Amino acid sequence: MNDKFTTAGKDVLVEIVKLAQKRKMEGEKGGWKEFLKGYDTLLGASMSDPARRTPQVLRAFLDTFKKGEDLKFFAKVMECHSNRELVKEQTNSTDVESPQERLVRLTLEHPQYPIEYSFPSFKEDWIVTKHRKKFKETRSSKLLAVDCEMVLCDDGNEALVKVCIVDENLEVILHEFVKPNRVVVDYRTQITGVSAEDLDGVTCSLADIQTKVKKIISRGSILVGHSLSNDLKALKIDHARVIDTSYVFKLGHDSTKRKPSLNDLCKFVLDYELRKKGDPHNCVDDACAAMKLVLAKIKHGFDKNMPVVQDDVPESENRKLLIHRIPEDLPSEELGQIIPGDFTIEIKAKKGHGGKYSAVATFKTLQEALSTYDKLQGVEEKDSSGRSQKPVSVQLKSGSTAIICVRKMTFDEPDVKVSTKRPYPTEIDVDDSKRLKTEKTPEAEHIVDHVKEIKRLNDLLSKRDEEIASLHKIVAALTRKQGL
Known part of the structure; x- marks a missing residue:
């Protein structure tokens, strides 16, 4: 495992450390901040952003993890990153990138992808569809949209209760109820539209659905969905080639802070209302909506920023x-x-x-x-x-x-x-x-005001850049002194 950390780039190391922080994982010397306090006697945890630390510090922290499950998780994150890079390499290796491959790449390049799509697929009840490195010409490019509904179980976790898959023609390929293997405490009927009566006589298990889905998405089909990571978590299927409609449409000036809702995307891109406020979800409708959005994106582009539609606004x-x-x-x-x-x-x-x-x-x-x-x-x-x-x-x-x-x-x-x-x-x-x-000449006065404001902001940015540069020099000097 240490050899893998040695060859991993800084961006991968930062990604793994951030995930370890989010999951509150601890090695033999504690969590990330606790490790820094003992490892760096000068700065301690005052500079805890992993992106501002050297690769040597990041590797030293990861080397403190010895538990097999932790190491498997880190290996899976690195595999996830490797798959992402492989897909990007393959899409960039051709003279003309297909619209479908471009949307796959945009999904993989989204800042939230490493966090939301780093699944614990090393566990026994998960299925991993392997990404083929060779025979690219035999890989399918068909699109399949997926949507799932989940219920809350007595252990505090969610369980799959319904799944739907549609193809590019909006034909339903799979639409089934799934019987959870745990006690359901909340069907969330107002959201899922599913009640206890709907599961009377249902015998289809999660393993049965996994087998059916795996057959449907064979030969590297591209899965489509809105916040698709949630559906894949419910299915416990790790699939590399995905298009997430919450990623590929731009929202405001910073799409990393907030993702558009499926309903808002339907209004803005497709000009129709997916559901009335308060109505429960419908798997078929949601899967079809995601597919329509991708097809519209492929046909028309829609590269302009989507406005943030406020719920308060009629x-x-x-x-x-x-x-x-x-x-x-x-x-x-x-x-x-x-x-x-x-x-x-x-x-x-x-x-x-x-x-x-x-x-x-x-x-x-x-x-x-x-x-x-x-x-x-x-x-x-x-x-x-x-x-x-x-x-x-x-x-x-x-x-x-x-x-x-x-x-x-x-x-x-x-x-x-x-x-x-x-x-x-x-x-x-x-x-x-x-x-x-x-x-x-009111235009001249208006322009002068803007020029003054731009100059003021530029001055502030220049001062901030100088401060940051000074801090980087201090950190570099301390790092050399410690021999890192």
Whole structure:
């Protein structure tokens, strides 16, 4: 095992140590932080991020594990990484990467993949489908979508109770109930749609389902699913070639912090509602939805960031754009000449002071609203509530130039939440002192403000980079002094 750690790259070592932390694993010298306290008398556990430690320190920690089960787990993580690298090598080895292989690669390259797909498949009740290194031309490229439902058992763990597999034509290949081998304490009927009566007379076991699934996915088929790792854990099947729809669609500016829900993806990509709020899941519907998403991704791309649809926001609001700071001498009928797209206009409010009013443009779909917003010429900014908006320059009949703002009704950032204390706002109340006034060159003032802010942020980043560089020098010096 030590030889494997010696040849492993730093990224693999960091991955294994982070997983050991997450699982609260302890070697002969304790857990990661406890090990650092004894191993590094100068810094101790003050620099506990594995990514900031040298490979020598990471290997020294992993060498403290002697239990067979721990070593098997580490070996499985390294195998997982090896499979991922092998798939990437094979997809990159051809002149043209197929759309299916590209989505497999995107799944394998996702930051959450090593954590969520590192299964304990070394255990006896798991099945591992081997990834073939040779005879690539004989490997199947067919897509199969999988969805499972799980119940809660008396030991606190989940057990598979229902499984469905559909092919690219949305034909159901497998749809069966599974009898858990433990006592069920919660069927979660409101989520799973499964009750105790549904299992009356069911004799199919997990081992039976594993055998059936293994036959279906033979010759390296690509499994498709939303948060597919949960379904594979329930099936206790480790399969290398997967496409996870929660990974391959971009969400906001940082898809690593929050994954889109299947229902939101259906709304944004497929323009339909998978299920009403509060309705139970349906295995066939969910498997078909995942397959439709992958087929749409292959056909159309959908590489733009998907907006974070807030549960607090009524669905009808997501198809709207708020237009505010509109001068009174600009008729609402002329907004259609300024803003592209097919929409209806509703006047929301007229302000007695400042001579401004607001309006809402309602589109047929969320995609049309976002497409129109993307086409607008303007430097994107955030309003006081954190929503994205663009200032748009318009020429008035008087000959002067004015700036109106077009704002999204959804948030781009996953960490911005809508207050539940008041209804979702349809306009912005802005003090006169914060309004953009109609002047000869308002665009110039707007650009100057942005340039100043960018300069300030760049200065802060430069200072931070200098601090980080100094810390790295200190760490390197201490490391050489200890002979690591």
